[in-house]
Amino acid sequence: DAGVTQSPTHLIKTRGQQVTLRCSPISGHKSVSWYQQVLGQGPQFIFQYYEKEERGRGNFPDRFSARQFPNYSSELNVNALLLGDSALYLCASSLVGSSAGGPNEQFFGPGTRLTVL
Amino acid sequence: AQSVTQLDSHVSVSEGTPVLLRCNYSSSYSPSLFWYVQHPNKGLQLLLKYTSAATLVKGINGFEAEFKKSETSFHLTKPSAHMSDAAEYFCVVVDTGRRALTFGSGTRLQVQP
Numbered sequence: 045d046a047g048v049t050q051s052p053t054h055l056i057k058t059r060g061q062q063v064t065l066r067c068s069p070i071s072g073h074k075s076v077s078w079y080q081q082v083l084g085q086g087p088q089f090i091f092q093y094y095e096k097e098e099r100g101r102g103n104f105p106d107r108f109s110a111r112q113f114p115n116y117s118s119e120l121n122v123n124a125l126l127l128g129d130s131a132l133y134l135c136a137s138s139l140v141g142s143s144a145g146g147p148n149e150q151f152f153g154p155g156t157r158l159t160v161l
Numbered sequence: 162a163q164s165v166t167q168l169d170s171h172v173s174v175s176e177g178t179p180v181l182l183r184c185n186y187s188s189s190y191s192p193s194l195f196w197y198v199q200h201p202n203k204g205l206q207l208l209l210k211y212t213s214a215a216t217l218v219k220g221i222n223g224f225e226a227e228f229k230k231s232e233t234s235f236h237l238t239k240p241s242a243h244m245s246d247a248a249e250y251f252c253v254v255v256d257t258g259r260r261a262l263t264f265g266s267g268t269r270l271q272v273q274p
Binding site for chain 1: 251267
């Protein structure tokens with residue numbers, strides 16, 4: 045079975061531009077979470093979606109938005125890019141919309157490396 | 162709010178010697194804790210998880226961790242390091258309020274031949 049997939053793998057943008065990152069969860073998983081990992085730091089939570097509804101949000105500005113589609117895939121959008129948005133963006137999927145162990149365990153994709161110049 | 166503190170940003174061991182990666186947690190109730198590993202250019206992989214069933218948790222690749230409530234610790238250990246263990250390790254606590262994982266800052270494990 046395929047794991048979590050993300051596209052694109054790498055992306056280079058300039059300040060002020062907008063970017064869309066995509067994630068396909070493991071088949072059967074209905075929840076998707078997004079994390080930002082700045083170089084040298086641990087991932088930070090951005091959003092969680094379950095059954096197409098936002099179920100959790102981290103401390104990120106409104107420039108960050110996301111959505112989940114009927115097939116449970118998800119997009120993360122970032123507007124008005126800043127140099128500080130350069131990071132690895134990770135997507136994680138789970139069966140249900142929580143974060144503990146068991147069926148709620150989160151499985152991570154390889155990430156999208158975003159560079160803002 | 163729940164949080165974790167990884168006490169060492171970098172640990173270096175020789176192949177075949179024990180590994181100890183330290184993590185302290187802060188939580189107002191019994192937490193769910195994880196250790197994840199991240200190899201270069203690869204996604205995060207779950208090593209093990211604690212969800213109050215047993216204080217000593219065994220994970221993949223010979224790793225284990227012990228939950229100590231009195232010390233608010235969840236240290237990761239392995240009896241004998243292998244070259245393939247070289248990676249970044251993250252201690253993680255579940256933030257049930259935001260339905261999210263809260264990661265520590267990471268410990269980079271270097272294994273010398």
